[in-house]
Amino acid sequence: MQKSILITGGAGFIGSHVVRLFVNKYPDYRIVNLDSLTYAGNLENLKDIDQAANYHFSKVDIAHEELLKEVFNDYQVTEVIHLAAESHVDRSISDPLAFVKTNVIGTVNLLNVAREFWKDKQNHLFYHVSTDEVYGSLDEGGYFTEKTPYDPQSPYSASKASSDHFVRAYANTYGLKTVISNCSNNYGPNQFPEKLIPLCIHNIKNNKPLPVYGKGENVRDWLYVEDHARAIDLIFHQGKPGATYNVGGFNEWKNIDIVRLLCKIMDKKLGRKPGESADLITFVKDRAGHDLRYAIDADNIKNELGWEPSLTFETGIEKTVDWYLNNQDWLERVTSGDYQKYYEQHYG
Ligand SMILES: Cc1cn([C@H]2C[C@H](O)[C@@H](COP(=O)(O)OP(=O)(O)O[C@H]3O[C@H](CO)[C@@H](O)[C@H](O)[C@H]3O)O2)c(=O)[nH]c1=O
Structure with missing residues (x-):
């Protein structure tokens, strides 16, 4: 085993795509998916790779330091890619403490365990996957670069900004080798609806x-x-220790235009009259403190690591709609809340 990588939040949306990529691409690495399986974590997302010899799963909450230590010991963890987080801004408005518990305390627990476990800190990497929301909100002009000062506006983004700061503080104070990436809005298969x-x-x-x-x-x-996920792979292997990388699609959309586009695509796919689905659009009360605009300048990762989005938005959104239409049972299960039962039957 060359590396034994702990991927936290690997049963979640972005995490499951990262786990799949690493399990398939690096058969010599041991991939340990650590996830507490909250409402948004779903092992079904990984059923195509869960029998792979290099894949392991551990149901542990990152807020639980003792259990984390056991996992580090059992798997002799050599690297961490940390994605586990509460991620929905609306939920953070109604329950900020849940975000502090997972995103801040959970991250600090993980950092503590890593720093105690790794004696030669420069031989190991702690990679924190974060969000562009830490930079706050833009008006019409400008982009977030890696140098933009943090200005989080929601309890969610404040918790992610805090976890980023802790990661940097552990690099500075304890000599931990770290890297951080801040990414824009993701879309694709397996995202919680x-x-x-x-x-x-x-x-x-x-x-x-x-x-x-x-x-x-x-x-x-x-x-x-x-x-x-491809960007995370590159940053993990080639990112400069201590660096931050902004990741984005150079693909800005107003929400209403995205919703109209989805209506148009779905009208065609469902055989509806043009404009039929758009009748469902309903303007509702705004999100409290709603950030106006996020826009990432992803030139740095392009120039330094040669990363660029591989899919056009047209292709990606078609693929996405097709995936959800072909996986109605997945959608029904995760929205009806009976995933726990399904989990116990299939994986329990
Ligand atoms: C759920 C929902 C959202 N919206 C609006 C709010 C936002 O402006 C936009 C996208 O909302 P969400 O899908 O909740 O995503 P957003 O708040 O941008 O945050 C996402 O993107 C972030 C990266 O920018 C991630 O760090 C977050 O974890 C992720 O949830 O659509 C609506 O107008 N109606 C809705 O029902």
């Missing part, structure tokens, strides 16, 4: 209202999740 794109696909299919916050003028930069 509380997030805009899968929520809309699900609701269009079921003729339910499409809730657009405020006037739908807020702008997000969208990246296909497998392109993000």
